[in-house]
Amino acid sequence: MSSSQHPIALRLEQQVGGPTxxxxxxxxLPLIDGIFPALVLAGAVDSxxxxxxxxxxxxxxxxxxxxxxxxxxxxxxxxxxxVALVGxxxxxxxxxxxxxxxxxxxxxxxxxxxxxAALVIAAVAAKTASARVGEYLPRPAVIVGLGLVASLEPAxxxxxxxxxxxxxxxxxxxxxxxVGFALLVALLSPMLREQVDIDRFRFGSxxxxxxxxxxxLGMPYGNAPLAVLVVTALFAFDPSGDAVAEDGDTDDxxxxxxxxxxxxxxxxxxxxxxxxxxGQDAAPxxxxxxxxxxxxxxxxxxxx
Numbered sequence: 001m002s003s004s005q006h007p008i009a010l011r012l013e014q015q016v017g018g019p020t021x022x023x024x025x026x027x028x029l030p031l032i033d034g035i036f037p038a039l040v041l042a043g044a045v046d047s048x049x050x051x052x053x054x055x056x057x058x059x060x061x062x063x064x065x066x067x068x069x070x071x072x073x074x075x076x077x078x079x080x081x082x083v084a085l086v087g088x089x090x091x092x093x094x095x096x097x098x099x100x101x102x103x104x105x106x107x108x109x110x111x112x113x114x115x116x117a118a119l120v121i122a123a124v125a126a127k128t129a130s131a132r133v134g135e136y137l138p139r140p141a142v143i144v145g146l147g148l149v150a151s152l153e154p155a156x157x158x159x160x161x162x163x164x165x166x167x168x169x170x171x172x173x174x175x176x177x178x179v180g181f182a183l184l185v186a187l188l189s190p191m192l193r194e195q196v197d198i199d200r201f202r203f204g205s206x207x208x209x210x211x212x213x214x215x216x217l218g219m220p221y222g223n224a225p226l227a228v229l230v231v232t233a234l235f236a237f238d239p240s241g242d243a244v245a246e247d248g249d250t251d252d253x254x255x256x257x258x259x260x261x262x263x264x265x266x267x268x269x270x271x272x273x274x275x276x277x278x279g280q281d282a283a284p285x286x287x288x289x290x291x292x293x294x295x296x297x298x299x300x301x302x303x304x
Contacts, residue, residue, distance in 0.1 A: 019067065019071040019072045019073070020072075020082055020086075022067050022071060023064070023067045023068065023071075023072065023082065023083070023086055024086045024089070026063045026064055026067055027059055027064055027086050027087070027090050027178070027179075027182065028086075028089065028090060028093065030058045030059060031090065031093045031094065031097060032141075033120075033139070033140040033141040033144065034120075034140070034141055034144035034145075035058060035120055035121070035124065035140055035144070036054075036058060036059075036094060036097060036171075036175075037097045037098075037100075037101065037104070037144075038113070038116070038117035038120060038144055038147070039054055039058065039117060039121070039216075040097070040098055040101050040167065040171050041101055041104065041105055041108070041110060041113060041114075041117070042110070042113065042114040042117040042118070042216050043114075043216075044117075044212070044215075044216055045167075045170040045171055045173075045174045046170065049223040049226060050174075050215075051170055051173050051174045051177060052174075052177055052223075052226055053208075053212060053215075053223065053225050053226050053229075054174040054177075054178075054212075055173070055174040055175065055176065055177025055178040055180075055181065056177060056178065056181055056226070056229055057205065057208055057209045057212060057225060057229065058174075058178065059090065059174070059175055059177070059178020059179065059181075059182075060177065060178035060179070060180075060181035060182050060185075061128070061178075061205055061209065062128060062198075062201055062202040062205035062206070063128070064178070064181075064182050064185070065185055065198065065201060065202075066198050066202065068083070068182065068185050068186050068189060069185065069189055069192055069193050069196070069198055070198060072186070072189070076186060076187045076188070076189055076190060077187075079186035079187075079189060080183050080186040080187050082186075083179070083182045083183050083186045084179075084183065086179075086182075087175075087176075087178075087179030087182065087183070090175050090178070090179055091172055091175050091176060091179065094171050094172055094174070094175035095168055095171065095172050097171070098163070098164075098167055098168040098170075098171030098172070099163035099168050100163075101163075101164070101167060101171075102163060102164055102167070107152060107153060107154050108148070108151045108152060108153060109151040109152075109153050110151070112147075112150060112151040113147050113148070113151040114216055114217070115147075115217070116143060116144065116146065116147025116150065116151070117144075117147065117213075117216060118213030118214075118216045118217050119143055119147075119213070120140045120143040120144055120147070121209060121210075121212050121213045121216070122210060122213045123137045123138070123140060123143060124140055124209060125206045125207075125209035125210035125212075126206075126210075128202060128205065128206040128209060129202075129203055129206035129207075129210075195237060195238055195239050196236050196237055196238075197236045197238065198236075200232075200235060200236040201232055201233065201236035203232075204228065204229070204231070204232025204233075204235065204236065205229060205232060207228055207232070208225040208226070208228035208229040208232065209225065211224050211225040211228060212225045
């Protein structure tokens with residue numbers, strides 16, 4: 001990729017090609033691999049904090065940010081239009097999968113399936129942090145498939161004709177948070193490209209995503225992934241980076257400009273002529289100088 005070597009986005013880019021297709025693949029991947037249905041069944045969207053965490057880390061994660069900032073061209077309005085089209089598909093598919101969740105849960109041992117859901121999120125976090133580690137880990141779809149087989153209990157299967165409206169609403173809300181975050185990144189892309197370190201944000205997002213399985217397993221971490229993501233965004237944002245670089249370039253150029261002006265000035269020419277004629281008044285005697293006087297080199301003090 002042009003600005004970020006995101007392991008997941010880079011692998012998908014080699015397969016699908018094109019920024020629009022790449023964005024659609026990245027945002028729809030949790031729906032295709034079964035990550036989002038697994039999180040819904042595991043109860044990851046049962047609270048407001050869980051909705052925000054799933055939306056920001058799963059749909060609007062570092063891969064989405066890397067694709068928008070490093071691959072997509074055009075004006076912010078054009079980028080936002082593409083994100084909105086992809087987001088509409090994400091919202092519809094998320095609602096369908098959430099509507100089927102009660103039927104799926106009737107044939108599964110949810111207590112066991114939650115372990116596999118936590119495992120697949122941990123695998124995605126490891127793949128996000130390091131491409132080398134990701135080579136040794138199975139695909140998320142494989143882990144979800146194994147979880148379905150291991151927790152399958154067909155004896156209690158039942159067809160739920162009336163889906164859980166609240167569960168569908170929470171699932172759509174989580175997907176909407178991710179789509180809204182992607183829209184915000186697209187609209188602010190000109191500024192974010194210059195002031196956000198994408199790779200630093202990627203690593204911090206991987207850490208936050210790695211904490212999400214712990215909360216799924218009932219450990220007292222609560223909204224820790226969301227807090228880590230906020231801190232990551234603050235550390236990745238550097239609004240004064242360009243200004244520092246420009247000041248440094250100006251300071252480096254000033255000594256050479258002043259030296260050139262001194263060599264070309266009339267006073268410099270008279271002084272050089274006096275020394276060439278053997279005049280003793282042009283330069284003071286070294287014995288007459290104070291002991292602590294700085295020794296100049298070519299008219300420049302040592303600290304310059």
